[in-house]
Structures are given as structure tokens and as C-alpha cells.
Amino acid sequence: MPLKGGFIPNAGRTREMGAECIQVFPGNPTSWKLPHFDEQEIDKRSRYLLELKIYPLVIHSVYLVNMASPRPDIFKKSRDMIIQTMHRAHAYGAPYVVVHVGSHSAAGRDTGINNVIKSLEEQMPQWPEGVTLLLENTSGGGSLLGGDFRDLGEIIRYFPGAPLGVCLDTAHAWGAGYDLSGPRGVAETLELLYRQLDPSLLKAVHVNDTNVEKGSGKDRHQHIGEGWIGKEGFASLMQQEWPPDFPFILETPEIGTEKDRQNLQALKQASRQEL
Ligand SMILES: [Zn+2]
Known part of the structure; x- marks a missing residue:
């Protein structure tokens, strides 16, 4: 949904469409600067969500964040941005912040993973209580980390008991080569994920269809039922x-409210569809 119009009217619109949870950016997704922290405004927004019975609110960190970066300036900015975003989430009463695992930018996979671990180690003591950081899988193209579930597992296992979890993006998983197009693919893919981490650490799913080739490393989101995952894939997933x-x-x-409403309905139907 476009941000214009503001948080409150947009939240009302999503509820009216049938949404029960929402995800927002803490500010402009392509800027290193978050908007002014207006406690009163945040309070007003979170009370409104309560009134609308929208729960949970998920905060998606801005796109520039790359905890795996070999560049010291980006590494530091990313670490500080996550700390800030975790505090914003706390102010909203949002239980989750989602972040893409990042890109090693030609420094190699192991260096990238080590950088993520180092970033998390440095920042965790500054996180507020009650907010969990969710690492999102990626499509794995180029130097992206997190396409392979083993990347997520390696990071998560380094911090037993920490407020860390995973957000599974279906389009990214498909791009990275995981099948989700029906009961069998979904079962196999979840089994591979749960080999890496306890199922209870999967805290959210980004439900996006996609028409890129499976395993292409590409990341393109498509409307529900208009890609390779299809209604049967989402039905299998949602009925776990x-x-x-x-x-x-x-x-x-984002092509307008009517399409958003259709996507939402398609998912709700999928969750009841007979398999
Ligand atoms: Zn996503």
C-alpha cells in the first residue's frame, strides 16, 4: 500500500479489506534516516491498531540494511539502524522486526555470515525487551546470503535462546530453489527449514506468488494464484x-485496493480449500 494518506487511514483500509495483521516500514525504505520519533503519534497508532484488532504489527527494516557488509561504514549503519528499528517496534508494541539476511558483496559466504553474527553480537545488548528480530530468507541470487536455509540456521544456532527468529518469504524460497507449489513441496521445504531451526522459531510468513523460475536466484513478487506457487501451494502452506x-x-x-482485496480473499479461500 502506498504510504501516502498516512498510517491511520491506511490501517483502517486494510482492516476494512479483511486484514488481521500488517507490516510497515519504520520510514522511507531507501533512506538511512528514520522520521522523528513522535511518542504521542506512535501511541495513537498503536491504540488504533488495538481498536481495529490488528495483531501483530510487523516492522520491516529499511532496504539499505546489510549486516553482512564488508564495508565498515555500511556495517555500522546497518547495526545502528536495526537497534533503532527495534526500539521503534517496542514503542508500537510490535513483537517483530524483519530484516533480510544481507549480501556478502563478493567477500564470500563465510565472511558474510561472520559479519552478521558480529553485528548481532554487538547490537543485542542494546535491544529493548519483547521484540524479536526475524531473519528473512532471500532468493539467493548473486552474493545474497539467506537463500539457503543453512545460512539462517548457522546464524540462529549461534545465539541459543536469543530473541531471534525467521520470516519465510515464499517467493524468495521459490527463487532460491525450494518447491512450495503443493502439499509435497511445502512439506519438503518446511522439513528442510526445520532441520536448521526449531519450528517454533518460524514466526511469520511473507505470502507472495512468483513467476520466476525455481532456483533462478531471482526475486519477483506476483499476485496470489498468478505464479508458480499457485493456490494449491498457498492452501498447503496455510493449512499447516x-x-x-x-x-x-x-x-x-501495489496496483490498488481492489487487487489487495482479491489477494487477501484468495488466501482466506486457500486456507479453507480442500486438498
Ligand atoms: Zn518478504
Whole structure:
């Protein structure tokens, strides 16, 4: 949804469309500077979400963040941005901040993973209580980390008991070579993920269809049912056993409210569809 119009009217619109949870950026997703921290405004917004019964609110960190970066300036800015974003989430009462694992930028996979671990080690003592950072899998193209679930596992296992979890993006998983197009693919893909981390650490799913080739390393989001994952894939995924209030979040292309409503309906139908 376009940010213009403001948080409150947009939240009202999503609720009216049938949404039960939402994800927002803490500010301009391509800027290193977050908007002024207006406690009163944040308070107003979180009270409104409560009123609308929208839960949880998920905060998606800005796109510039790269905790794996070999560049000291980017490394530091990324670490500080996550700390700031975690505090914003706390102010909203949002339980989760989502971040892409990052890109090693030709420094090599192991260096990249080590940088992420170092970044997390440095910043965790400054995180507020009650907010969990979710590492999102990527499509794995180029020097992107987190396409392979083993990348997520390696980072998560380094911090046992820490407020860390995973957000699974279906389009990214497909791009990285994981099948999600039906009951069998979904079962196999989740099994591979759960080999890396405890199922309870999967805290959110980004539900996006995609028409890139499986394993192409590409990242392109498509409307629900208009890509390779298809309605059967989403039906299988949504009908797994999930905890109450488990957030499924749409990140489909922004082409207007009517299409958003259709995507939401398609998901709700999928969750009841017979398999
Ligand atoms: Zn995503």
C-alpha cells in the first residue's frame, strides 16, 4: 500500500479489506534516516491498531540494511539502524522486526555470515525487551546470503535462546530453489527449514506468488494464484498447524485496493480449500 494518506487511514483500509495483521516500514525504505520519533503519534497508532484488532504489527527494516557488509561504514549503519528499528517496534508494541539476511558483496559466504553474527553480537545488548528480530530468507541470487536455509540456521544456532527468529518469504524460497507449489513441496521445504531451526522459531510468513523460475536466484513478487506457487501451494502452506495469531503477510505488487482485496480473499479461500 502506498504510504501516502498516512498510517491511520491506511490501517483502517486494510482492516476494512479483511486484514488481521500488517507490516510497515519504520520510514522511507531507501533512506538511512528514520522520521522523528513522535511518542504521542506512535501511541495513537498503536491504540488504533488495538481498536481495529490488528495483531501483530510487523516492522520491516529499511532496504539499505546489510549486516553482512564488508564495508565498515555500511556495517555500522546497518547495526545502528536495526537497534533503532527495534526500539521503534517496542514503542508500537510490535513483537517483530524483519530484516533480510544481507549480501556478502563478493567477500564470500563465510565472511558474510561472520559479519552478521558480529553485528548481532554487538547490537543485542542494546535491544529493548519483547521484540524479536526475524531473519528473512532471500532468493539467493548473486552474493545474497539467506537463500539457503543453512545460512539462517548457522546464524540462529549461534545465539541459543536469543530473541531471534525467521520470516519465510515464499517467493524468495521459490527463487532460491525450494518447491512450495503443493502439499509435497511445502512439506519438503518446511522439513528442510526445520532441520536448521526449531519450528517454533518460524514466526511469520511473507505470502507472495512468483513467476520466476525455481532456483533462478531471482526475486519477483506476483499476485496470489498468478505464479508458480499457485493456490494449491498457498492452501498447503496455510493449512499447516500454526500457532494462534501467526502472521501471513502479503507483499504483492501495489496496483490498488481492489487487487489487495482479491489477494487477501484468495488466501482466506486457500486456507479453507480442500486438498
Ligand atoms: Zn518478504
